[in-house]
Amino acid sequence: MRGPGFETFLRQSAAGLLRLGNALTLDRAAAEDLAQETLIRVGLAWSRVRKDGNPVGYAQRTMVNLFLNERRRRRPVPVAEVPDRAREDTALTSVDDAAHVHQLLAGLPPQQRAAIALRYLADLPDDQIGAAIGCSAATVRSHLSRGLATLRTQMTAEG
Numbered sequence: 001m002r003g004p005g006f007e008t009f010l011r012q013s014a015a016g017l018l019r020l021g022n023a024l025t026l027d028r029a030a031a032e033d034l035a036q037e038t039l040i041r042v043g044l045a046w047s048r049v050r051k052d053g054n055p056v057g058y059a060q061r062t063m064v065n066l067f068l069n070e071r072r073r074r075r076p077v078p079v080a081e082v083p084d085r086a087r088e089d090t091a092l093t094s095v096d097d098a099a100h101v102h103q104l105l106a107g108l109p110p111q112q113r114a115a116i117a118l119r120y121l122a123d124l125p126d127d128q129i130g131a132a133i134g135c136s137a138a139t140v141r142s143h144l145s146r147g148l149a150t151l152r153t154q155m156t157a158e159g
Helices: 006-025 028-044 046-052 055-073 095-106 110-120 126-133 137-158
Strands: none
Touching: 006 028, 006 055, 006 110, 028 046, 028 055, 046 055, 055 110, 055 126, 095 137, 110 126, 110 137, 126 137
């Protein structure tokens, strides 16, 4: 399953993949599951991934594909009451900020959310984002523009 360098890759990129997973899923437990599944798949393909020379890009693409495929298979089920979460992402300054960001991002379609996460968390250019989510660089720019416009509109409406 693993080969030379996998442990180093794991130590260096696990936290970044978890942050990306958090931005995609908006749920800490789901992000951990997504990151774990991504790392398992990267580990299984490590000899091929290592030869490619871009294991982080491969892992990001794998994570986005897993996220988008899961979103296609699973439809949200309405619940009467949203359960409390045990812990929030501490990267933001307060729980209120984190909840607000999650609420704003939850209003975006999955591909727009993925494009924004890859741009602003992974700092990827349009062509690499397009490769990760399976579209052209022009479509990435469209996803980013529409997603950011939606976020601006929501934030303006809130005051």
